Amino acid sequence: MTEEIVVIPGDGIGQEVVPAAIDVLQATGIDFEFVEAAAGDHVADEGGDPLPDETRELAATADATLFGAAGESAADVILPLRDAVDSFVNVRPARTYPGVDALKPGMDVVFLRENTEGVYAGHESRLTDDVSTLTRVVSKSASERLAEYACEFAPEGFTVAHKANVMRETDGLFRDSVVDVAEANGVETDTALMDAIAMHLCLRPEEYDTIVCPNLAGDVLSDLSAGLVGGLGLLPSANIGEERALFEPVHGTAPDIAGQGVANPCATVLSAAMLLDYLDYDDEADNVRDAVEGVLAHGPRTPDLGGDATTTDVTNAIVERL
Amino acid sequence: MTEEIVVIPGDGIGQEVVPAAIDVLQATGIDFEFVEAAAGDHVADEGGDPLPDETRELAATADATLFGAAGESAADVILPLRDAVDSFVNVRPARTYPGVDALKPGMDVVFLRENTEGVYAGHESRLTDDVSTLTRVVSKSASERLAEYACEFAPEGFTVAHKANVMRETDGLFRDSVVDVAEANGVETDTALMDAIAMHLCLRPEEYDTIVCPNLAGDVLSDLSAGLVGGLGLLPSANIGEERALFEPVHGTAPDIAGQGVANPCATVLSAAMLLDYLDYDDEADNVRDAVEGVLAHGPRTPDLGGDATTTDVTNAIVERL
Numbered sequence: 001m002t003e004e005i006v007v008i009p010g011d012g013i014g015q016e017v018v019p020a021a022i023d024v025l026q027a028t029g030i031d032f033e034f035v036e037a038a039a040g041d042h043v044a045d046e047g048g049d050p051l052p053d054e055t056r057e058l059a060a061t062a063d064a065t066l067f068g069a070a071g072e073s074a075a076d077v078i079l080p081l082r083d084a085v086d087s088f089v090n091v092r093p094a095r096t097y098p099g100v101d102a103l104k105p106g107m108d109v110v111f112l113r114e115n116t117e118g119v120y121a122g123h124e125s126r127l128t129d130d131v132s133t134l135t136r137v138v139s140k141s142a143s144e145r146l147a148e149y150a151c152e153f154a155p156e157g158f159t160v161a162h163k164a165n166v167m168r169e170t171d172g173l174f175r176d177s178v179v180d181v182a183e184a185n186g187v188e189t190d191t192a193l194m195d196a197i198a199m200h201l202c203l204r205p206e207e208y209d210t211i212v213c214p215n216l217a218g219d220v221l222s223d224l225s226a227g228l229v230g231g232l233g234l235l236p237s238a239n240i241g242e243e244r245a246l247f248e249p250v251h252g253t254a255p256d257i258a259g260q261g262v263a264n265p266c267a268t269v270l271s272a273a274m275l276l277d278y279l280d281y282d283d284e285a286d287n288v289r290d291a292v293e294g295v296l297a298h299g300p301r302t303p304d305l306g307g308d309a310t311t312t313d314v315t316n317a318i319v320e321r322l
Numbered sequence: 323m324t325e326e327i328v329v330i331p332g333d334g335i336g337q338e339v340v341p342a343a344i345d346v347l348q349a350t351g352i353d354f355e356f357v358e359a360a361a362g363d364h365v366a367d368e369g370g371d372p373l374p375d376e377t378r379e380l381a382a383t384a385d386a387t388l389f390g391a392a393g394e395s396a397a398d399v400i401l402p403l404r405d406a407v408d409s410f411v412n413v414r415p416a417r418t419y420p421g422v423d424a425l426k427p428g429m430d431v432v433f434l435r436e437n438t439e440g441v442y443a444g445h446e447s448r449l450t451d452d453v454s455t456l457t458r459v460v461s462k463s464a465s466e467r468l469a470e471y472a473c474e475f476a477p478e479g480f481t482v483a484h485k486a487n488v489m490r491e492t493d494g495l496f497r498d499s500v501v502d503v504a505e506a507n508g509v510e511t512d513t514a515l516m517d518a519i520a521m522h523l524c525l526r527p528e529e530y531d532t533i534v535c536p537n538l539a540g541d542v543l544s545d546l547s548a549g550l551v552g553g554l555g556l557l558p559s560a561n562i563g564e565e566r567a568l569f570e571p572v573h574g575t576a577p578d579i580a581g582q583g584v585a586n587p588c589a590t591v592l593s594a595a596m597l598l599d600y601l602d603y604d605d606e607a608d609n610v611r612d613a614v615e616g617v618l619a620h621g622p623r624t625p626d627l628g629g630d631a632t633t634t635d636v637t638n639a640i641v642e643r644l
């Protein structure tokens with residue numbers, strides 16, 4: 001069976017790291033067909049919609065989509081794409097690797113970020129010349145769906161992040177709904193304030209395994225963790241829906257190095273490994289991860305990790321290890 | 323002239339670190355009168371309001387209030403107290419000290435946190451059994467008032483944190499209002515997404531000096547910075563209003579060590595130094611900071627910093643250095 005994958009390189013280094021990940025996927029021997037679609041600033045600059053209908057439609061019907069990065073138009077591209085695949089959770093692993101300098105070497109945390117609501121549901125208005133408002137939305141059903149996923153993902157238990165001491169009704173509903181589902185499934189949880197988690201991640205990240213978060217909390221805590229493990233070049237992510245999913249590195253377009261052929265492909269290759277997991281190619285997914293780990297440990301490395309290798313050097317080295 | 327200061331030790335180690343800070347204030351030779359007021363879980367446990375009217379009234383009329391910490395009732399105590407002193411900015415310096423282990427030794431950042439609105443303005447409702455909402459409020463006037471303060475505080479320029487790619491109207495208004503005031507005052511700014519700042523603080527905190535933040539962003543980014551400088555035991559804060567102000571350590575009640583006499587008094591003593599700044603005792607404020615710095619560099623140190631000194635040992639050592 002041919003697996004059809006939509007690929008959206010986007011802008012900047014997206015154009016370099018997505019082809020790298022395709023090379024790695026092709027080297028697994030699985031029969032893939034890649035359908036490329038356009039999105040991002042370069043489409044908008046030519047007078048188009050940064051997320052053309054056709055691209056949206058392709059993502060909304062494919063089993064899996066691999067996305068690179070978008071520039072100024074990022075929010076106009078990635079938020080509708082997450083919606084197009086009906087993803088309710090954004091899975092963001094943040095771990096350190098032997099061979100890569102990290103502020104917190106023992107870190108290995110996965111964020112399960114609510115992917116549909118919170119401030120991202122974003123009903124905003126400028127009430128008066130002086131006052132603007134945003135309606136943050138938290139529903140029991142979305143929180144429960146996330147919690148069901150978390151129970152399967154982390155049957156050994158997880159932490160629930162919230163700010164229910166201030167957002168009593170909304171984050172209270174989030175926290176309580178998640179904890180109730182976990183209890184019903186016999187899964188242990190602890191709950192913690194998002195500000196306290198931000199601090200503890202810096203001090204003792206080894207105390208966390210899986211952290212279930214409201215949308216914006218997941219955004220900030222996972223970016224902070226990127227800083228702790230040594231930068232965004234290593235963080236993959238998966239936007240998971242019931243029927244389809246979209247995979248993307250956590251990093252952006254890196255305009256400072258775009259076009260030079262030295263972008264670190266690891267975050268996108270690791271996102272491709274999550275895509276393999278999603279399509280049930282478990283062995284191939286593990287092989288890709290092992291290959292990335294081997295390259296991180298022994299080189300070659302791109303400049304962001306202190307090396308002088310190119311994107312192609314690193315990609316070839318990963319492929320050779322498969 | 324006698325300076326009347328309201329002191330609210332609160333719960334847990336608040337009962338230990340506030341008396342320590344009073345000892346230091348008294349040792350400055352300034353003529354202080356301290357009026358103690360009750361608040362926190364221990365008041366609620368006896369059937370009272372965690373923030374008694376009398377305490378609120380005292381803070382609302384005093385020039386300056388020194389607060390310790392509150393337990394479960396923290397939000398019910400500290401948020402109304404910030405409001406009682408009409409504070410529009412929460413000033414949170416986060417720096418490292420010679421002699422104290424820190425993840426990021428070169429860090430020296432001050433957060434200017436909007437202190438009246440954002441999600442803290444908190445109009446919440448449970449619309450249906452499934453759906454809850456919170457109305458986040460951002461006003462031009464509050465953003466401008468914060469910006470005026472920031473221009474005086476950091477005439478050399480500052481960074482504006484926001485998430486206007488998602489919260490376009492509200493954080494857009496915040497960002498633009500702050501930048502406009504800065505421009506009108508000839509003060510340079512740069513703007514950055516709060517998630518990106520969270521990461522960059524871990525990687526290159528030396529790139530930041532002063533960061534102006536919406537309320538919740540300031541909460542999370544300053545707690546994260548506490549992690550980077552070695553823990554909450556060192557972070558003071560000032561809630562500044564036009565007429566009065568309230569000073570508090572960023573840490574909480576530390577129930578695990580409360581009552582043992584080993585709490586680190588430095589965050590509260592440094593908060594007292596900010597109180598001295600506010601009352602224009604600049605030399606005394608500098609002396610207190612120098613004394614704390616000397617003790618951190620040469621000891622004695624409390625257990626949270628790897629020492630075995632008591633709160634009293636550290637307080638006496640600070641007083642001796644004045």
Ligand SMILES: CC(C)[C@H](C(=O)O)[C@@H](O)C(=O)O
Nearest residue numbers: 074075078079219487488517
């Ligand atoms: C581009 C932006 C809308 C996005 C988000 O906030 O989710 C980004 O920060 C991310 O984390 O993928």
Ligand SMILES: CC(C)[C@H](C(=O)O)[C@@H](O)C(=O)O
Nearest residue numbers: 165166195396397400401541
């Ligand atoms: C206790 C809580 C309401 C408070 C806040 O969120 O402001 C605390 O986290 C702080 O930062 O002082």
